[in-house]
Amino acid sequence: MxxxxxxxxxxxxxxxxxxxxxxxxxxxxxxxxxxxxxxxxxxxxxxxxxxxxxxxxxxxxxxxxxxxxxxxxxxxxxxxxxxxxxxxxxxxxxxxxxxxxxxxxxxxxxxxxxxxxxxxxxxxxxxxxxxxxxxxxxxxxxxxxxxxxxxxxxxxxxxxxxxxxxxxxxxxxxxxxxxxxxxxxxxxxxxxxxxxxxxxxxxxxxxxxxxxxxRDEFEALAAQSYASGMWRGELARRYPAGKSLRHDLPPLMVAGTAIGSLALIIEPFLGRKTNPTVRLIWKLAKLAPVTYAGLVVYASATASRASNKEKFLMLRVLPTIHFPWAIGFVKGRLKGAQGTLDKGRVRS
Missing domain, CATH: 3.90.550.10 (Spore Coat Polysaccharide Biosynthesis Protein SpsA; Chain A)
Incomplete structure (x- = not known):
């Protein structure tokens, strides 16, 4: 130089x-x-x-x-x-x-x-x-x-x-x-x-x-993730060309996990007369929360820069990032961010 x-x-x-x-x-x-x-x-x-x-x-x-x-x-x-x-x-x-x-x-x-x-x-x-x-x-x-x-x-x-x-x-x-x-x-x-x-x-x-x-608190991390998702949704709303596939994956994960969790409750009660296709759909839906849990365990276990204690904490950290962000993204995409604050940084 x-x-x-x-x-x-x-x-x-x-x-x-x-x-x-x-x-x-x-x-x-x-x-x-x-x-x-x-x-x-x-x-x-x-x-x-x-x-x-x-x-x-x-x-x-x-x-x-x-x-x-x-x-x-x-x-x-x-x-x-x-x-x-x-x-x-x-x-x-x-x-x-x-x-x-x-x-x-x-x-x-x-x-x-x-x-x-x-x-x-x-x-x-x-x-x-x-x-x-x-x-x-x-x-x-x-x-x-x-x-x-x-x-x-x-x-x-x-x-x-x-x-x-x-x-x-x-x-x-x-x-x-x-x-x-x-x-x-x-x-x-x-x-x-x-x-x-x-x-x-x-x-x-x-x-x-x-x-x-x-952030160094779960509550603050969740607030930050939610606000980030809301504003990323706002960007996708204003500039559709700026949205990528990776922005859609967390909302799909949340929807799949929610439906799959419901399937875990409903599927055992389906009667014999239930349409086989409907029964198959509910059986497959049950795989979503199991798959997500498996990915969280895998991601935590393979984290190269974490101790065993930190890997254990990641089992909670990853959902605390994913779910608030995904919910925020969908809300921001549909309704706009509407002045959402990162409450993890704003204190009273």
């Missing part, structure tokens, strides 16, 4: 109730092994924990940390406020639950210039600080967890539909617009759609790794 390829970087981070993670996330950014100038812009939502105090200390300790207020607390609003307050030609979206590898910035910008991309992303390397969080991280890495998207399970380097977080050329926002503030989640996919429609590249580089700490 030459001196002309070390432009200044503005890192933008929407923050809400992240007191336990914010310091580590910000320090991993400020300590990036990158020769260019840096600034860190935190868009502070209405947190009810000590997030604002942590942010104020970080800003006092390092003049590169700047704070902007995001009274409504929505992620796309915070991102837009931070981007508009930025001063450097490269924008890197970061998350308070994420920690960047030291070479992340240098590698990402080098890749951007090398392939002439306008948005570059890499792997979301889920991690955990306790057994439950590590089991959720293992589920995220599993192709049976979040559907095997490239930024979860990996793929060869190349053009992508979307990018995790994202390293952007600042001018692309002036050209295609900022994040869609009506999308409270999944706004990155919609932005990438506009970037691709403008004739620019969105690029996946598996050498880029971002450490990510998922």
């Amino acid at each position: 030459t001196s002309t390829q070390t432009p200044g970087v503005s890192y933008v981070m929407p923050v809400l109730n992240e007191a336990n993670y914010l310091r580590d996330a910000v320090l991993s950014i400020l300590n990036q092994d990158y020769a260019g100038d840096k600034e860190m812009i935190l868009a502070l939502g209405p947190s009810v924990d000590k997030t604002d105090e942590v942010a104020a200390v970080l800003a006092a300790e390092d003049s590169r940390v700047r704070l902007v207020e995001n009274p409504r607390g929505r992620t796309p609003i915070g991102l837009n406020l931070a981007i508009k307050a930025s001063k450097y030609p490269i924008i890197i979206r970061v998350d308070a639950h994420s920690e960047l590898e030291p070479s992340y910035t240098a590698r990402g910008i080098e890749t951007m210039f090398r392939v002439d991309a306008h948005d570059v992303g890499g792997l979301m390397d889920a991690r955990g600080k306790n057994p439950l969080q590590r089991s959720i991280a293992a589920a995220y890495h599993s192709p049976w967890g979040l559907g095997g998207a490239a930024y979860h399970s990996g793929a060869p380097e190349g053009p992508a539909e979307s990018a995790y977080l994202g390293i952007f050329r600042r001018e692309v926002f002036d050209e295609v617009g900022f994040y869609d503030e009506s999308l409270w989640r999944a706004q990155d996919w919609e932005l990438c759609l506009r970037i691709r429609q403008a004739g620019h590249k969105v690029w996946f580089d598996p050498e880029l790794r971002t450490g990510y700490y998922p």
Whole structure:
């Protein structure tokens, strides 16, 4: 990388109730092994924990940390406020639950210039600080967890539909617009759609790794999964071409499991006079919940990054991801997301 390829970087981070993670996330950014100038812009939502105090200390300790207020607390609003307050030609979206590898910035910008991309992303390397969080991280890495998207399970380097977080050329926002503030989640996919429609590249580089700490409570995980499903359903409603087969599989699984569970109750009571075809259908339906349970056991047992305890926890983690997401997706697809919040992050 030459001196002309070390432009200044503005890192933008929407923050809400992240007191336990914010310091580590910000320090991993400020300590990036990158020769260019840096600034860190935190868009502070209405947190009810000590997030604002942590942010104020970080800003006092390092003049590169700047704070902007995001009274409504929505992620796309915070991102837009931070981007508009930025001063450097490269924008890197970061998350308070994420920690960047030291070479992340240098590698990402080098890749951007090398392939002439306008948005570059890499792997979301889920991690955990306790057994439950590590089991959720293992589920995220599993192709049976979040559907095997490239930024979860990996793929060869190349053009992508979307990018995790994202390293952007600042001018692309002036050209295609900022994040869609009506999308409270999944706004990155919609932005990438506009970037691709403008004739620019969105690029996946598996050498880029971002450490990510998922939720560490079942209730919070279920709330996050439900909200993610609702907003993915909203996207499918708005942009039918953006829906893929992997989005249909969880709803089919839920429907099949529900019908199969009903069959387990009804089938033994069917009389001898019942039509043979009807009886066969009910018998086959019983296989659905058994098959799903078998897949959960298989996925948990073969998780390569989990201890035995974490594999046992995955038996509950995987359904906690699948069922709320699937129910949310169907509701979002039929009725729209209707302002659904990720209640796992919003506290009272």
